[in-house]
Amino acid sequence: MKKTVRPEIPRKTIYRLSVYLRCLHRLRENGLSTVRSEALANAAGVKPTQLRKDLTYFGQFGTRGLGYDVEQLAGMISDLLGTNRLQPVVLVGVGNLGTALLSYRGFEQEGFEIVAAFDAEPDRDRDKPLEVPIYAMDRIARVVRDKGVRMAIIAVPATAAQTVANALVEAGIGGILNFSPAMLTVPDTVTVNSVNLAIELENLSYFIQQ
Amino acid sequence: MKKTVRPEIPRKTIYRLSVYLRCLHRLRENGLSTVRSEALANAAGVKPTQLRKDLTYFGQFGTRGLGYDVEQLAGMISDLLGTNRLQPVVLVGVGNLGTALLSYRGFEQEGFEIVAAFDAEPDRDRDKPLEVPIYAMDRIARVVRDKGVRMAIIAVPATAAQTVANALVEAGIGGILNFSPAMLTVPDTVTVNSVNLAIELENLSYFIQQ
DNA sequence: AAATGTGAAGTTGTTCACAGCT
DNA sequence: AGCTGTGAACAACTTCACATTT
Numbered sequence: 001m002k003k004t005v006r007p008e009i010p011r012k013t014i015y016r017l018s019v020y021l022r023c024l025h026r027l028r029e030n031g032l033s034t035v036r037s038e039a040l041a042n043a044a045g046v047k048p049t050q051l052r053k054d055l056t057y058f059g060q061f062g063t064r065g066l067g068y069d070v071e072q073l074a075g076m077i078s079d080l081l082g083t084n085r086l087q088p089v090v091l092v093g094v095g096n097l098g099t100a101l102l103s104y105r106g107f108e109q110e111g112f113e114i115v116a117a118f119d120a121e122p123d124r125d126r127d128k129p130l131e132v133p134i135y136a137m138d139r140i141a142r143v144v145r146d147k148g149v150r151m152a153i154i155a156v157p158a159t160a161a162q163t164v165a166n167a168l169v170e171a172g173i174g175g176i177l178n179f180s181p182a183m184l185t186v187p188d189t190v191t192v193n194s195v196n197l198a199i200e201l202e203n204l205s206y207f208i209q210q
Numbered sequence: 211m212k213k214t215v216r217p218e219i220p221r222k223t224i225y226r227l228s229v230y231l232r233c234l235h236r237l238r239e240n241g242l243s244t245v246r247s248e249a250l251a252n253a254a255g256v257k258p259t260q261l262r263k264d265l266t267y268f269g270q271f272g273t274r275g276l277g278y279d280v281e282q283l284a285g286m287i288s289d290l291l292g293t294n295r296l297q298p299v300v301l302v303g304v305g306n307l308g309t310a311l312l313s314y315r316g317f318e319q320e321g322f323e324i325v326a327a328f329d330a331e332p333d334r335d336r337d338k339p340l341e342v343p344i345y346a347m348d349r350i351a352r353v354v355r356d357k358g359v360r361m362a363i364i365a366v367p368a369t370a371a372q373t374v375a376n377a378l379v380e381a382g383i384g385g386i387l388n389f390s391p392a393m394l395t396v397p398d399t400v401t402v403n404s405v406n407l408a409i410e411l412e413n414l415s416y417f418i419q420q
Numbered sequence: 421a422a423a424t425g426t427g428a429a430g431t432t433g434t435t436c437a438c439a440g441c442t
Numbered sequence: 443a444g445c446t447g448t449g450a451a452c453a454a455c456t457t458c459a460c461a462t463t464t
Contacts, residue, residue: 010433014416018409022391036445045393048445049435056447064441064446082415089411100310101407106391110408111415127337150418151411175414177407181232181316183255191417193410197311197387198320199228200403201299201361204385205292205321206224207401208360220455246423258423259457266425274424274463 009057016054017077019044024074036067083111088149092164093156094119094126094134097179101155102130112151116143120160137167144171151175158182165192219267226264227287229254234284246277293321298359300383302374303366304329304336304344307389311365312340322361326353330370347377354381361385368392375402 023043027035041051055061055073058080062068078084089107091098094117102114114132122134135143143149152173156164161182168176169190178184178194186192233253237245251261265271265283268290272278288294299317301308304327312324324342332344345353353359362383366374371392378386379396388394388404396402 011413012433014413015409018406018412019393021412022409038445047435049448050433052446053434053448060447062446065444066442067445080416081412082419083412087411087415096310096313100306103306104407106408107411110412112408112411151414174418177410177414183229191414193414195405195407195410196228197314197405198316198322199225199232200387200405201297201317201322202228202231202291202293202320203224204361204387204401204403205297206290208384209292222455248423257457260455262424263426263456270425272424275422276464277423 013054013057014081016044016046016050017081019046020051020054021074021077021081021083024070024077027070028074033070034067035070035073037062040068085111087112087151088115088147089113089151089153090115090140090144090147090149091117091132091153091155092119092137092140092168093154093160093180094122094130095155095157098153098155099126099128099130101153101179102132103128114153115147115149118143120156137164140164140167141171144168144173149173151177153177153179154184155179223264223267224291226254226256226260227291229256230261230264231284231287231291231293234280234287237280238284243280244277245280245283247272250278295321297322297361298325298357299323299361299363300325300350300354300357300359301327301342301363301365302329302347302350302378303364303370303390304332304340305365305367308363308365309336309338309340311363311389312342313338324363325357325359328353330366347374350374350377351381354378354383359383361387363387363389364394365389 020040023040037048037051041048044051059076061073061076089112091101091114098117102117107114117132117134118137118140119134120137122136150173152168154161154164154176158181161178161180162184165176165184165186169186175191178192181196181198184192230250233250247258247261251258254261269286271283271286299322301311301324312327317324327342327344328347328350329344330347332346360383362378364371364374364386368391371390372394375386375394375396379400385401388402391406391408394402
């Protein structure tokens with residue numbers, strides 16, 4: 001039995017497509033209807049060839065001698081990334097960081113909606129009233145299934161992270177954005193993106209040593 | 211005139227060194243005094259050869275037939291990354307995310323201390339009392355110089371990010387951890403690491419499409 | 421015998437140079 | 443003429459295979 005090979009797009013390309021999409025939105029707001037690879041590449045901080053190569057991984061969208069249609073290209077990238085429809089997300093861990101993420105208005109604008117949050121102490125006092133319902137951990141499976149949620153954000157302490165990840169995977173989550181410093185082990189049908197604040201700082205620390 | 215070439219260590223290696231360091235700390239807490247590349251690599255989620263190659267970029271620390279001295283290796287990596295002494299950091303933008311970062315106790319433990327914060331409205335009400343002084347933006351240069359700060363965290367809205375970055379660079383900052391969705395332009399003597407929450411989610415969104 | 425250190429091979433990602441459309 | 447699309451060259455990174463040391 002062989003794995004189906006969807007013509008692999010490099011991970012880095014996927015990241016850059018998000019950046020291009022953002023630039024295209026800005027161009028559209030400024031009323032531009034077409035853009036050359038050079039201009040878009042500059043806006044995104046990459047080389048024009050890089051941009052063109054990235055795009056050809058999933059099709060041909062340009063007109064030679066002219067450039068790309070802003071609206072159309074944005075649409076194609078959105079389709080590919082799956083951000084053209086609103087995506088429900090759950091958040092686990094409503095501490096400092098979790099609360100900040102819940103209050104962050106940037107998500108909806110990008111097509112994501114946090115539909116529920118979970119915490120070990122769902123009723124503990126929080127400094128701020130929140131609009132999202134906070135449930136106990138044992139309701140993860142139920143809520144995820146009922147709402148058809150496929151993505152989750154983990155913002156619990158390192159010690160709890162793997163347990164939470166297991167519960168999420170069990171409930172059918174396909175993608176996890178992990179803010180805990182723990183390394184998560186998941187089946188390879190599940191994608192984990194980790195953001196480790198300490199590592200980012202440590203990395204900078206190396207580069208500032210003259 | 212030629213650039214001085216400090217024997218380049220790949221960026222990805224620097225990231226992994228942070229991960230190894232974390233694993234070594236854990237091993238030390240568990241009382242282990244030596245470790246083989248295979249064990250350490252497994253803990254870090256990489257192949258043993260990767261680990262060994264990473265280490266040889268800056269020296270030879272192992273004993274053949276035996277492995278590495280946990281304490282010593284941790285020390286060497288710390289030295290290289292520059293995390294063996296407490297590093298003062300400033301934070302700009304005390305909104306939702308900024309406040310969460312200020313309350314995050316994980317930094318100090320990793321060798322970083324947020325010594326001051328800046329905000330366009332330093333006196334606005336916050337839900338929570340903070341231990342770090344919050345100054346107006348125009349005091350960035352002064353505080354950064356007085357305290358010898360070399361690293362900054364940007365947590366302001368996209369529209370303000372470049373202005374803030376300019377002020378920080380002007381004040382002599384060498385490394386910026388950027389949480390705003392803006393693409394920052396800085397002189398190449400300054401290192402920027404960006405964490406873009408929307409892009410991380412968008413990226414997941416691609417991979418969950420069955 | 422056991423594990424590290426490392427040149428060489430392999431793989432992945434980036435850039436070049438130019439052919440091919442409009 | 444101008445700009446995209448792309449095979450081929452190049453660069454960066456990873457893995458292998460094994461020589462080397464304890």
